[in-house]
Amino acid sequence: MTAGVVGRARGLILPLALVVLWQALASIRGIESDTLAAPVQIVGALGDALVNAEFWIATRDTVLSAALGLALGGVLGAMTGLVFGLVPPVSRLMRVPVEVLRPVPAIALVPIAILIFGFGYALEVAIVAFAVFFPVLILIEAAVRGVEPRLTEVARLLRLSPGARIAKIVVPAVLPRAFVALRLAAGLALVVAITVEIAANPMGLGARMILAAQSLRAPDMFATLIWVAVLGWAINAGLVRAQAALFPDAQRPR
Amino acid sequence: MIGVPRSVLWFLGSCLVLVAGLGLWQVLADSGAIPRAFFPGPDRVWTALHRGFSSGAMIGETLTTVRRMALGWALASVIGVGLGALVGLSPWMRTYVAPTFEGLRPIPASALAPLAVLAFGLSDGMILALIAFGAVWPMLLTTVHGVASVHPRKAEVARLLGLSRLAYAWKIALPAATPDILGGLRLGLTVALILAVVGEMITVQGGLGARIMIAARRFNAADIFAGVALLGAIGLLTNAALSQIEARLLRWTHR
Numbered sequence: 001m002t003a004g005v006v007g008r009a010r011g012l013i014l015p016l017a018l019v020v021l022w023q024a025l026a027s028i029r030g031i032e033s034d035t036l037a038a039p040v041q042i043v044g045a046l047g048d049a050l051v052n053a054e055f056w057i058a059t060r061d062t063v064l065s066a067a068l069g070l071a072l073g074g075v076l077g078a079m080t081g082l083v084f085g086l087v088p089p090v091s092r093l094m095r096v097p098v099e100v101l102r103p104v105p106a107i108a109l110v111p112i113a114i115l116i117f118g119f120g121y122a123l124e125v126a127i128v129a130f131a132v133f134f135p136v137l138i139l140i141e142a143a144v145r146g147v148e149p150r151l152t153e154v155a156r157l158l159r160l161s162p163g164a165r166i167a168k169i170v171v172p173a174v175l176p177r178a179f180v181a182l183r184l185a186a187g188l189a190l191v192v193a194i195t196v197e198i199a200a201n202p203m204g205l206g207a208r209m210i211l212a213a214q215s216l217r218a219p220d221m222f223a224t225l226i227w228v229a230v231l232g233w234a235i236n237a238g239l240v241r242a243q244a245a246l247f248p249d250a251q252r253p254r
Numbered sequence: 255m256i257g258v259p260r261s262v263l264w265f266l267g268s269c270l271v272l273v274a275g276l277g278l279w280q281v282l283a284d285s286g287a288i289p290r291a292f293f294p295g296p297d298r299v300w301t302a303l304h305r306g307f308s309s310g311a312m313i314g315e316t317l318t319t320v321r322r323m324a325l326g327w328a329l330a331s332v333i334g335v336g337l338g339a340l341v342g343l344s345p346w347m348r349t350y351v352a353p354t355f356e357g358l359r360p361i362p363a364s365a366l367a368p369l370a371v372l373a374f375g376l377s378d379g380m381i382l383a384l385i386a387f388g389a390v391w392p393m394l395l396t397t398v399h400g401v402a403s404v405h406p407r408k409a410e411v412a413r414l415l416g417l418s419r420l421a422y423a424w425k426i427a428l429p430a431a432t433p434d435i436l437g438g439l440r441l442g443l444t445v446a447l448i449l450a451v452v453g454e455m456i457t458v459q460g461g462l463g464a465r466i467m468i469a470a471r472r473f474n475a476a477d478i479f480a481g482v483a484l485l486g487a488i489g490l491l492t493n494a495a496l497s498q499i500e501a502r503l504l505r506w507t508h509r
């Protein structure tokens with residue numbers, strides 16, 4: 001345990017040294033550039049932002065769009081994955097359409113979504129849902145395929161109906177891997193939501209960042225960037241903990 | 255017909271499903287069941303593609319996007335694999351530098367776009383920097399992991415043979431890390447395409463990303479779908495090409 005703490009402390013030396021050096025350079029020479037901001041300025045900007053209602057509205061918009069898109073794309077992807085996993089012929093017949101659609105970058109669909117929905121939540125939710133759909137579909141299909149064959153045999157011996165087989169055997173067996181899929185998809189959803197905001201949608205943290213950059217407010221841009229990283233980190237850490245608590249037997253993530 | 259393997263039949267059947275899907279789209283678009291303003295039929299998308307290619311404009315824009323993607327990706331691979339090998343090979347760097355990389359990982363690559371705008375303005379250079387900076391992370395992290403997790407016995411053998419550090423890196427560590435590195439390069443390729451599109455959407459400096467954004471402002475749905483189809487094709491082809499290279503380079507691992 002102590003070794004881990006020492007190791008972690010060593011890992012902190014470099015970033016801390018860089019921040020101190022950056023601040024020292026900024027204080028001594030003075031930063032004239034529009035591109036960079038001294039750490040003290042960034043912390044100040046973050047402090048200002050955290051007591052600003054608009055900042056929290058932007059945070060809510062981003063997180064809410066990501067969550068709704070995750071829910072929509074995740075549920076559709078999981079249901080499709082379940083069908084593909086349980087009925088292999090369907091999966092084989094759908095392979096070419098899936099492989100053709102999958103490499104389309106979700107962000108490229110933004111212009112179409114703008115035409116259909118205009119700017120706002122619907123645009124972002126739709127793009128996040130598309131981005132999340134395929135990875136969830138593939139992970140769930142693989143998980144359903146990976147269900148222990150003996151469990152399927154038991155279901156047959158017990159003469160379970162197809163509905164009961166899914167509810168009592170497949171779903172519980174798949175849950176741990178489905179949670180891993182959820183964790184990956186949640187990270188992806190946040191990234192895509194912010195990307196949509198940066199590229200087009202005038203709301204949320206992404207729009208705030210690009211606006212700060214275009215009006216040359218570097219401290220505000222960096223403060224929002226750090227906040228985005230903190231959000232991503234917190235969501236992942238929360239889900240890792242939930243995973244450990246819910247599925248203690250499942251393999252722990254790296 | 256006896257000799258045709260079943261997998262080929264399934265593949266052909268699956269292609270038929272795709273064709274049927276396109277046919278259904280056409281029928282729905284013709285009957286007006288789905289609004290043509292948003293979902294023009296495949297025929298109109300095809301016309302848009304044809305028009306774009308025969309005027310030459312679309313070829314140029316496709317090449318611009320591919321060039322940016324390839325250049326940024328190549329830059330990222332040199333930096334990512336080089337720096338990754340350096341960090342992965344040195345226990346000292348692994349202790350003091352690698353945690354910083356891990357800490358920076360959760361920052362979404364596209365969130366660096368505003369930073370790139372600040373540093374480079376709305377320019378071609380901004381797009382390249384964005385792609386290179388975003389695509390470097392998966393390559394860097396997989397290389398560090400691959401090089402650091404070489405079997406200890408191989409390191410012992412190298413020590414017994416009196417290999418220099420450079421020889422160890424070149425002859426043992428990098429070949430052993432090839433599967434990880436190639437995985438990173440593939441992830442980086444996906445990131446590169448996404449960031450090329452994002453960069454072009456923001457800067458509107460040519461390329462397919464800019465083209466579809468402009469088409470959206472003109473409410474030209476057929477042109478958007480044509481651009482999206484091309485981007486999908488770029489993603490599909492580059493990924494397939496890299497998979498081929500991967501399979502060839504990794505033949506020795508499947509014994």
